[in-house]
Amino acid sequence: MxxxxxxxxxxxxxxxxxxxxxxxxxxxxxxxxxxxxxxxxxxxxxxxxxxxxxxxxxxxxxxxxxxxxxxxxxxxxxxxxxxxxxGLVRGKLRIGMVTGCTITPLFDALASFHRRHPRIEITLAEDNSEVLVENVRAGHADLALVAVAGGLPDGLESLTVLSEGLVAAVAPGHDLAERESVPLRRLTAYPLICLPVGTGIRGVLDQACAAAGVRPTVALQATAPGAVLDLAARGLGVAILSASMTAEVAGLRSVPIEDVELPAMLALVWRKGESAVLRALLPHCRRAFAA
Structure with missing residues (x-):
């Protein structure tokens, strides 16, 4: 037993x-x-x-x-x-999370940690990934869940939890709805609905467009993936998200985007030489994300 x-x-x-x-x-x-x-x-x-x-x-x-x-x-x-x-009876744990990203394993890890160490004060703040990375580097946050384009931040420890390509999500009846995939150059002829600058998915899109010499028309943007999809479902443009974000959305067609080699990545990042509190949290994070 x-x-x-x-x-x-x-x-x-x-x-x-x-x-x-x-x-x-x-x-x-x-x-x-x-x-x-x-x-x-x-x-x-x-x-x-x-x-x-x-x-x-x-x-x-x-x-x-x-x-x-x-x-x-x-x-x-x-x-x-x-x-x-x-030194784990009392203390503080400052967590950052990219805006609009609801990742339940992180919440499971924090709940499990709280049950084990109920006197540790946990704070959670949302921001864009660039700000979160700098907060971790500066010591203003102990750990952050960030979305990055193609590679992990230098000088920090990390745990990659997701790495996947971009897709275009369109409403039924859209010109792209019946395609198996769409070239990036053709995609940028349509109004796009995107996450804000500073998110990993937007970073992948912007870098791919710059490399291809095309300029996308970002008609609408929202911080929450659900809002991006909702706007696309109403025919207001083409939603650009990662594959898992669109996998189970009824009424939308997901079309892989060609010519985009960089993956959109989601990762936990923290400073080297972490504190005793953070060392206690990390096993909870690894178990939660492995599950």
Missing amino acids: DLRQLEYFVAVAEEANFTRAADRVHITQSGVSAQIRQFERELGADLFDRSARMVRLTAAGAAALPHARTALAAAQAIRTACDEVN
Whole structure:
């Protein structure tokens, strides 16, 4: 058995429901169920009666529950003692995030970190990627989620979480809707709807256009990808975003853009020689983004 199984067992026992327990520990319901089944096999006893609508503890589960809580409390006491030595009981963690970018693994990482270190004050601020990178370099932010064009910032540690090409998203009936791909030069003949300057996707587009010697007509821009897509769905222009941003949008057709070699990248960046607080956060980030 391990502490994760004990945590899931206590969560299901207290919530009396696998779905609510999964929400509480921030993993899937199937993941919680699988860990509980493995725990039961290791113990050689069923811990829950699953026959009723509400999950109930068996006699074995009721006997195990106080010991599981004691074990988790002891583990937390060990972490607290180590945190006190490492300076993690109190402190601040300053996070930056590119404007309009809702990346839930980052939120999952912060939530997991907060549960482990509840006295650490976390602040989160949005800005464009160029400002965020400079804030990290200057020590005004400990960690930032930034969107960059083609390469990672020099002089900083980083974790790439996404790297993909650009697509054009158009409404049904648009001239480009039935194409398998579109050359960059042809694309720039249409009014474009883009993210602002300072975002990775806009940087990729601007650099590609400069290299090809073409000048795009940016008719509209918005800080949120959803707003860019909404404008395109109303026939106001061609939305320029990354492939994953348009993958599940109903009513729009995504067309890959030719002649754009630079990827749009999303990455976490931080200074070398990070603080004890940041060292404690990074494993939560790696687990959240790996999932």
